Amino acid sequence: MRRLYVFDTTLRDGEQSLGLTLNIREKLEISQQLVNLGVDIIEAGFPASSPGDFEAVQRIAREIKGVIICGLSRAVPEDINLCWEAIKEAEQPRIHTGLALSPIHRQYKLGVTPEQGIQMAVEAVKHAKKYVSDIEFYSEDAFRTEPEILACVLTGVIEAGATVVNIPDTVGYATPWEYGELIAWVMENVKNIDRAIVSVHCHNDLGMATANSLAGIKAGASQVEGTINGIGERAGNTALEEVIMAIYTQPSRFGIQTIINYKEIARTSRLVSKITGVPVPEFKAIVGENAFMHASGIHQDGVLKERTTYEIIHPEVIGVPQNRIVLTARSGRHALRYRLEELGYQIDNQTLNKVYERFLRLADQKQEIFDEDLYALMGDKEGNGRGKIFMKSFSVSTAGPAKAMATIELDMDGQTVSDAACGNGPVDAIFKTIDRLLQCEVTLENYSLKSVSRGKDAMGDAMVKIRAGDAKLYVGRGLSTDVIEASARAYLNALIKARTQMSTGD
Numbered sequence: 001m002r003r004l005y006v007f008d009t010t011l012r013d014g015e016q017s018l019g020l021t022l023n024i025r026e027k028l029e030i031s032q033q034l035v036n037l038g039v040d041i042i043e044a045g046f047p048a049s050s051p052g053d054f055e056a057v058q059r060i061a062r063e064i065k066g067v068i069i070c071g072l073s074r075a076v077p078e079d080i081n082l083c084w085e086a087i088k089e090a091e092q093p094r095i096h097t098g099l100a101l102s103p104i105h106r107q108y109k110l111g112v113t114p115e116q117g118i119q120m121a122v123e124a125v126k127h128a129k130k131y132v133s134d135i136e137f138y139s140e141d142a143f144r145t146e147p148e149i150l151a152c153v154l155t156g157v158i159e160a161g162a163t164v165v166n167i168p169d170t171v172g173y174a175t176p177w178e179y180g181e182l183i184a185w186v187m188e189n190v191k192n193i194d195r196a197i198v199s200v201h202c203h204n205d206l207g208m209a210t211a212n213s214l215a216g217i218k219a220g221a222s223q224v225e226g227t228i229n230g231i232g233e234r235a236g237n238t239a240l241e242e243v244i245m246a247i248y249t250q251p252s253r254f255g256i257q258t259i260i261n262y263k264e265i266a267r268t269s270r271l272v273s274k275i276t277g278v279p280v281p282e283f284k285a286i287v288g289e290n291a292f293m294h295a296s297g298i299h300q301d302g303v304l305k306e307r308t309t310y311e312i313i314h315p316e317v318i319g320v321p322q323n324r325i326v327l328t329a330r331s332g333r334h335a336l337r338y339r340l341e342e343l344g345y346q347i348d349n350q351t352l353n354k355v356y357e358r359f360l361r362l363a364d365q366k367q368e369i370f371d372e373d374l375y376a377l378m379g380d381k382e383g384n385g386r387g388k389i390f391m392k393s394f395s396v397s398t399a400g401p402a403k404a405m406a407t408i409e410l411d412m413d414g415q416t417v418s419d420a421a422c423g424n425g426p427v428d429a430i431f432k433t434i435d436r437l438l439q440c441e442v443t444l445e446n447y448s449l450k451s452v453s454r455g456k457d458a459m460g461d462a463m464v465k466i467r468a469g470d471a472k473l474y475v476g477r478g479l480s481t482d483v484i485e486a487s488a489r490a491y492l493n494a495l496i497k498a499r500t501q502m503s504t505g506d
């Protein structure tokens with residue numbers, strides 16, 4: 001059985017589409033979870049694109065072990081130098097360099113002849129090879145490149161030392177049979193292709209990224225590139241969890257397998273959604289909330305008689321637990337730990353004590369604590385009093401339509417400060433009060449609120465996107481059984497992030 005290498009570009013292709021910059025702590029958290037998931041390569045960023053990206057890649061290269069850390073660069077020496085500078089401390093560094101050779105890119109973007117383009121590609125790989133042996137070359141817009149030119153550039157870069165060649169469908173234009181044919185053609189016609197790994201990189205403009213990637217893998221590619229939840233440019237990248245599970249359901253169909261820890265899939269999806277602020281659609285394959293729900297009576301009856309009648313993947317395989325035991329205020333630390341471990345959390349006693357305190361506070365407010373509540377509890381570290389600024393108390397009074405007044409007390413670096421403001425409704429009043437307290441001027445770009453578990457005392461999960469003075473977007477989340485409090489926390493978290501980033505560049 002061949003081995004499929006999983007190349008995650010959530011932090012590069014995914015992040016560049018968000019319109020917001022994740023901070024280094026968030027990127028490290030995602031990277032560590034990708035290691036837990038068992039991906040082979042993390043593309044940590046594009047170091048030459050900004051000093052912030054450079055620093056993030058450097059920190060990931062230094063701190064994240066057990067995985068190849070890759071940086072993207074254009075096919076120019078300065079980019080490659082910076083890329084190497086950023087990744088050189090990684091256990092296993094990889095430079096990913098390349099350029100576009102399709103007619104449209106040659107003419108309008110680069111202004112080069114095919115020969116000049118091929119020359120640039122070969123020079124870039126030779127330059128990168130001076131630093132490190134693991135070099136991946138991408139032939140951007142490969143699907144729209146003349147096959148003969150593609151074959152020429154691939155032969156050249158493999159000769160120059162490229163160990164992986166990436167054949168992207170950059171604009172999401174291919175159909176599965178065409179993309180499969182292209183990969184088969186490359187395997188057949190590039191004479192030194194046996195000396196490199198062929199990689200597929202697809203976009204979802206026509207909803208075919210997963211199908212195209214699988215067609216490429218079946219035709220001989222051994223590396224797949226994509227993102228968690230399929231986030232990415234325009235309609236997104238290939239959703240890695242979909243490719244992984246398609247192969248899992250029938251490895252013999254592809255003659256290939258991954259070394260993914262399937263149980264980490266659901267958690268990785270939740271983490272990426274939480275940190276990026278991009279919700280996972282309910283009907284999303286594999287990780288959507290409805291992916292394992294059986295609603296029709298006939299289906300329910302079938303599943304109860306024999307699960308496999310309507311279920312191709314057992315939800316537990318990807319880490320969605322099945323026995324939903326209910327915890328209450330009477331549950332002890334032991335029960336809480338047991339449940340958390342079942343959900344896949346490894347926690348030491350000190351963390352358990354802290355989580356247990358939060359658990360009890362929540363259990364006081366609602367009768368039953370569901371798994372969703374526990375995920376929320378484990379994820380909502382920043383919102384509950386950690387850090388230098390936190391909310392001590394708040395109150396809102398409303399008088400007639402559209403008139404509300406809020407009072408908030410914050411602890412800022414150990415000092416208590418309070419203020420009040422009026423607004424159109426309670427949420428507006430709360431946000432205005434926080435603006436006054438933090439003396440920030442920001443624009444609210446997006447605000448949403450949903451419940452994270454079941455029952456009428458379910459927790460509210462508020463998400464706020466703001467645009468700050470540096471023109472960047474920041475996301476904040478807040479959780480509480482009180483939706484006004486959840487909203488206040490979300491807004492405060494977003495503002496704290498913006499303040500920290502602007503003052504430290506972190």
Ligand SMILES: [Zn+2]
Nearest residue numbers: 013170201203
């Ligand atoms: Zn891409």
